[in-house]
Amino acid sequence: MSSDPVKPITSKPEPRVPNRAVVWIAIGLVCLSVIWGLRPPSPQETPSKTMAVPITPDKVPLVTGEESFSDLFTQAGCAVCHVIPGIPGADGQVGPPLILGTTGPQRLKDSAYRGEARTVHDYIVESVLDPQRFVVPGYPDHTMPTWYGSKLSALALEKIAAYLEQQVGEN
Secondary structure (H helix, E strand, O other), rough: OOOOOOOOOOOOOOOOOOOOHHHHHHHHHHHHHHHHHOOOOOOOOOOOOOOOOOHHHHHHEEEOOOOOOOHHHHHOHHHHHHEEEEEEEOOOOOOOOOOOHHHHHHHHHOOOOOOOOHHHHHHHHHHHHOOOOOOOOOOOOOOOOOOHHHEOOOHHHHHHHHHOOOOOOOO
16 A cells, blocks of 8 residues: 555646637637628518518519410419409509500590500500500509510510400499
């Protein structure tokens, strides 16, 4: 047996000094997280203030005119804002009802009309391509998007006009 008494451990081990590279990496990560937190949010991260999603050109596919009449008006977005006879779900209240067989001749004769159309068919085409040319009384200005015409092929626009000029109803 040894006569050396066992020394109790009374001192704490000395703390290790971290490697300088580790310190700089930690500082860099902290700085990056601060910069990341301060960046402005992207449009995808920005919460919508309303539940309505705005209709933008990138959300409306090109309508070719090969679609059925129902799909033609639905894919073009017309059904969101207008009542369109014969088109399921076209019960919008933002724009005027599209009974242009009845209302088209009246609009062409309206003293406020400053367009160039001479027929209801041409009036419909003009209204899609240049919606501010004549705004139907009782409806707000600048509601119909000016880019709609660019999302319709010539065939689609012709089919829309041919369909709408045949629609009649109570004004």
